[in-house]
Amino acid sequence: MYRRISHNVKELSRQIVYVPKHKPPNNEDINILKDFITQHKKILILTGAGISTESGIPDYRSEEVGLYARSNHKPVQYQEFVKYPKVRQRYWARNFVGWPRFSSVQPNATHFAIRDLEKCGKVTSIVTQNVDRLHQKAGSNNVIELHGSGYIVKCLNCPYEVNRDDLQVELLQKNPDLTSDFFMIRPDGDVELSKEQEERFKSPLCPDCEGPLKPDIVFFGDNVPKTRVNLVKSQVTSSDGLKVGIQNWLQFKKKVQFSLSCR
Known part of the structure; x- marks a missing residue:
């Protein structure tokens, strides 16, 4: 029993430590959101790494608690992953060890609130920059994963996945x-390993062509697939309201344009 309690306390501490400093919403904020939801029938919601911090996944850029603030780690670049077997070996070793924890992370209250808005017909589409599938775990259906998903792996040389x-x-x-x-x-599910651990890791290869395997994630330096870009654009066009972390249409358009270009 004590072991279970200790584990739960550690998990709670881990989740809290990744949440950036913020002011709790006041009554005026809540009323603005309520009015927005009441006045719109086709809301598109855009989410980023911040929504998952309360689930225990850090973001990249938040002061004090983001990945860049807590370590010198830089995410792997797409061209490096494609070009160098050693880079793929290091990436897969870290991803392999981190996967059990990353894949066991659960949605938080915000994910469930968005799901409820979708169920009652207010939210028609969710565009997320996250690769953790927490929206789907919460029960949301119409989710566009802008940067792909860590739950699918594809061969770089053939159609195998x-x-x-x-x-x-x-x-x-x-x-x-x-x-x-x-x-x-x-944020993408990997953890720190020693150089010796990385070097003895046996990387995965495609069983069909022996080509390199890569998560279906838009790495830094890569582009969002054009079909996905067009899908997001169509959802933006058909929506009459856009919300989450934005104040107006112009700010949203700037954020979407940045997101649709490259990481």
């Missing part, structure tokens, strides 16, 4: 002794 959980089973068979006590998970 595999569920990330299934790949984890294969990687565990090849790397049964690889573990890490490093506490901080990163």
